[in-house]
Amino acid sequence: MQIAKTIADMKALRTKSLGSVGFVPTMGYLHQGHLALVKQSRAENSVVIASIFVNPTQFGPTEDFKSYPRDTERDLAMLRKERTDIVFMPSAEEMYPEGFNSWVEVEKVTDRLEGSYRPGHFKGVATVVAKLFNIVEPARAYFGQKDAQQALVIKKMVADLNMNLEVIVAPTVRESDGLAMSSRNVYLNLQERQAAIVLFKALTLARNRWEQGERNAETVRQEMTSLISQEPLAKIEYVSIADAQTLEELLKIDRPALASLAVRLGKTRLIDNMLLE
16 A cells, blocks of 8 residues: 655556546545445455545634544554555645635535535535545545535536546445444544434434325424434534435425434534435
């Protein structure tokens, strides 16, 4: 496994990489969800490249950029075990040198949900992912369904800007009790971790009600909200039943829909979703 810390080194290694390249961009502190993407990339490509970069431009001024969990040696050991070929680990100064002034913005689909609660977040995401795609030049890039809106934003960017790669979205990997795996789960204390199961319970409720034939989106939202509200540690930011492509809130579930939510448990903000289709 080779490690590149500069863009020049990464491009040099990429030039020597023959066959299809699969790319897994991460912010590190890896878990089984990340490794599932690496495994899929390994199965589908000749060369697997992963990146570890905690991107400062997607964090708001009051968010957890400085405290975001980091353990590079552990991450590299995990990637080595999965037979990753190259790991790109740039610094913030390498990715955003002095005088950097170019940004990528995807409109409309970023206006809602995470976009409305984290202004500027998707501008940072789209910009860094576009840069990584240009540097790595993958045939396929792998993302998790847990960050459903992020995946939609990246797919839209790739389509609109005629980028020459396929974006693959893999199913959310969950703990045995249903909690979606996330690097931020490490923030939860024991009581908050137990309370966090309510996110999966609310999404499962939405899926069950949909499978039973309920098509009134507001009814499902209210039932989800009521369930979460029974957990004293949970503070709801949003509960959504939206069009799975545009993320516009639905009155009637008459097309593929995304049930999604953002909930705070103490200082930790967790998101999750489930497709209704």
